[in-house]
Structures are given as structure tokens and as C-alpha cells.
Amino acid sequence: MSALSIVSSPLPAVSELTAEALDYGRAALSENTMRAYRADWREFQDWCAARGRQSLPASPATVANFASMLADGGKRVPTIARKLAAVRFFHRGADQDNPTDNAGVAAILKGIRRTVGVAPHQKAPATADVIHQMLAHVPKDTLQGKRDRALLLLGFAGAFRRSELVAIKVEDLAFNEQGVDVFLARSKTDQEGKGQSVAILNGKALLPVQRLQEWLDASGITEGPIFRQMSRGGHVQADALTPQSVALIVKKYAAAAGLDVAKLSGHSLRAGFITSAADNRASISRIMEVSRHRDPRSVETYVRRADRYNDHAGDGFL
Numbered sequence: 001m002s003a004l005s006i007v008s009s010p011l012p013a014v015s016e017l018t019a020e021a022l023d024y025g026r027a028a029l030s031e032n033t034m035r036a037y038r039a040d041w042r043e044f045q046d047w048c049a050a051r052g053r054q055s056l057p058a059s060p061a062t063v064a065n066f067a068s069m070l071a072d073g074g075k076r077v078p079t080i081a082r083k084l085a086a087v088r089f090f091h092r093g094a095d096q097d098n099p100t101d102n103a104g105v106a107a108i109l110k111g112i113r114r115t116v117g118v119a120p121h122q123k124a125p126a127t128a129d130v131i132h133q134m135l136a137h138v139p140k141d142t143l144q145g146k147r148d149r150a151l152l153l154l155g156f157a158g159a160f161r162r163s164e165l166v167a168i169k170v171e172d173l174a175f176n177e178q179g180v181d182v183f184l185a186r187s188k189t190d191q192e193g194k195g196q197s198v199a200i201l202n203g204k205a206l207l208p209v210q211r212l213q214e215w216l217d218a219s220g221i222t223e224g225p226i227f228r229q230m231s232r233g234g235h236v237q238a239d240a241l242t243p244q245s246v247a248l249i250v251k252k253y254a255a256a257a258g259l260d261v262a263k264l265s266g267h268s269l270r271a272g273f274i275t276s277a278a279d280n281r282a283s284i285s286r287i288m289e290v291s292r293h294r295d296p297r298s299v300e301t302y303v304r305r306a307d308r309y310n311d312h313a314g315d316g317f318l
Contacts, residue, residue, distance in 0.1 A: 032163060032243075040086035056094060060102035063087060067105070071112045080112065124263035125302075126250065126272035127279070131156050131206065137256035143218060144230055148249050150215035151227050153208035155246065155269035158182055158198045159291040162243035162266040170216070170223050178202065179209045184292075196292055274299060278306035 044066060048055035053062045063084065070080045088100045099105070126134070134152060139145030155165045164184055174181040179202045185195055202209035216226065225240035247266035254264045270291070277287045284299050293299050 036082060037086040037089055040083040041090050044083065044087055057091060057096040058087065058099045060099045060105050063099045063102075064105045064108040067108055067112065071116055077113050077116055080109070084109075123265045123268050123271065124260070125275040126156065126254075126264060126268035128156075128206070128272070128276045130254075130257075130259065130264075130268075130272060133257040133259065134250075134253040135206075137253050143234055143236065146211075146215045146218050147227060147230070147236075148253070150208075150212045151241075151246065151249060152253070152269065153206055153211050154182075154200065155266075156273050157200050157203075157206070157208040159270045159273040160198075161270060162246040165246055165269075166225070166227055166241045166243055168226050170221060170226055173212075173226070175209070175213070180212065198290060198292070271302065274302040275306050278303040 044058075045055045047053075047066055047069070048058065048062060053059075055062075066087075067080055067084060070083065075083075084100045084105075088098050091098050124130075131152060135149060138149045138152070140149075151165065154160070154168075155162075158165075160168075168182060168184075172183040172185070174183070179200045182198045182200055183195060184198065200209055212226070216222075219228075219236045221228070221236065224238070227241045229237040229239045229241055229245075231237060243266065246269075250264055250266055250268055251261045255261045274287055274291055277290070278299075284296050284303060287293075287299050287303075288296065291299065
């Protein structure tokens with residue numbers, strides 16, 4: 001099997017597997033994960049080719065040197081780990097020994113973790129105050145403005161991940177007197193597709209459900225994706241926005257509001273809701289009903305950040 005054939009197919013072909021088995025194998029990992037793995041594998045191949053090294057099968061020394069190069073180039077530990085996971089994935093799919101399962105490689109990674117550190121570079125949350133600042137710069141009378149306003153507000157109010165937000169369809173919405181229930185057929189914490197429903201409260205200040213309805217009425221969208229690409233002439237297209245588009249829209253209005261664009265991303269909408277809810281003294285369990293976190297410890301990180309000055313240990317004598 002050539003390395004090229006491995007990259008061109010979502011899952012490396014294994015002679016003993018039937019076409020049906022391969023289809024199930026492709027479904028074992030999310031589309032986003034497979035996309036990242038393919039890109040990482042191409043990067044590894046190119047790096048090996050430029051140095052006259054063999055990428056399949058690769059030696060542990062080759063993998064260790066590749067990891068060292070990534071660290072020297074400023075890559076974070078989670079990124080390096082994912083790239084090595086891609087190398088492992090394609091080797092296993094090609095029935096080759098896993099070069100990452102080696103004591104020498106493990107020692108190199110341990111050294112990288114100690115040198116580079118594993119603290120995450122978290123993006124700033126787009127809290128309710130930040131959302132208000134951004135909305136002040138969103139056009140109210142254009143189709144694109146209505147779309148962007150609804151996207152920012154729904155992404156915030158539902159603590160949606162970028163991929164979840166752009167995958168929402170009209171058929172997933174159930175409006176009611178208090179807001180709208182958004183059904184997610186699949187998400188990061190629900191890869192098996194059991195489905196999750198998120199209650200979006202319209203509220204009294206931001207009115208996310210009202211803005212969503214205004215966008216749907218103005219665009220004439222009655223089925224399919226609710227957030228779609230638009231032509232240069234301002235016409236709504238059939239294709240849904242990409243997850244990357246969410247980040248670009250956030251950064252666009254962050255820049256217009258004079259905010260630090262480098263610290264904000266598409267994830268800032270999700271982080272912003274959780275942080276705002278924590279600052280508003282919402283319980284972790286209630287936050288998790290919206291955010292759909294499985295592990296309370298993930299939410300506690302946001303709570304501690306929002307709560308770090310409340311009941312401070314130095315209050316009263318500093």
C-alpha cells in the first residue's frame with residue numbers, strides 16, 4: 001500500500017475488511033478529527049520526504065525528531081499529541097508497527113511537556129458585556145447584519161460549539177412562548193448521535209430567539225441550514241456557513257468594537273455564556289444543562305475564573 005493511497009482515503013484500506021466494515025470504520029472518528037488527521041499525516045509525509053526519511057513505516061527516531069521539530073516551532077503539546085496520533089492511526093490502518101509506542105519517543109514527549117508546558121492558551125470569553133459591544137456594530141437593516149446578529153446571539157445563548165452552530169437546521173427548531181428548543185442530532189459529547197436538546201431562553205436584554213426569528217423571516221429560510229453563506233450581492237445561498245466562518249464573524253465585530261481580536265474566537269461565544277452564567281451565580285448543574293459538558297470539572301474552570309474576586313481571601317484586610 002502506498003502512502004498516497006492512505007492519505008486519499010478517509011480510512012486506510014485493509015485487505016481483510018469488507019466495504020461495509022470500512023464504512024463503519026470511517027464513522028468511528030468524527031469528520032473534523034479525520035480532516036485533522038489527514039492534514040497532519042500529509043505534514044508528516046512532507047517532513048519525511050524533505051529529509052529523505054521513510055514515513056511508512058516510520059522509525060521511532062523519525063517520530064521523535066518530528067515531535068522535537070514541532071516543539072521548536074512553537075507548537076503546543078496538545079497539537080503535537082494530535083499529530084502523533086495521526087501517525088499512529090495511519091500506521092495501524094496499514095498494519096504497520098506503531099512507531100509512537102516507544103520508550104524513546106515517550107521520553108522525548110515528557111521532555112517537551114516539561115519544557116514547553118501544558119497550560120492551555122485559552123481564548124477570552126465573549127461575555128454578555130462583550131456581546132453587547134459587538135452587537136452595537138452589527139448592521140440592523142441588512143440581511144447579512146440580521147444573520148450575523150442571530151448567529152452571535154444564538155451561539156452565545158446556547159453555548160454552542162462552532163460546528164454545532166452551523167449544523168443547526170430549521171427542522172431542529174421548536175419555538176415556544178419562552179424561547180426555542182434546539183435539537184442537536186450530534187455533537188462533540190454525543191458522537192453516537194443519541195441527540196440532545198438545548199433550551200434557548202429569549203430573555204429580556206439580548207433577545208436571541210427574537211433575533212433568530214427575524215433572520216429566518218427576512219431570509220425566507222423555511223428548511224435546511226439556518227446560517228448560510230451569502231453572495232457578494234447580499235443574496236442568501238444554499239450552503240451552510242463553515243465553522244471557520246463563525247470565528248471570522250466574531251473577529252469582524254470584535255475589531256469593529258475595538259476589542260482585542262487575537263484573544264477572541266468562535267469558541268469565545270460558548271465560553272462567554274458559561275462565564276456569564278457563572279458570574280450570575282448559576283449552579284454548575286444548570287450551566288451544564290445548556291453547555292452539555294459531561295464533566296463538572298470542565299465547567300468549574302470557568303466558575304473559578306468568574307468567581308475569583310468574590311469572597312476573596314484578602315477581602316477585609318487588603
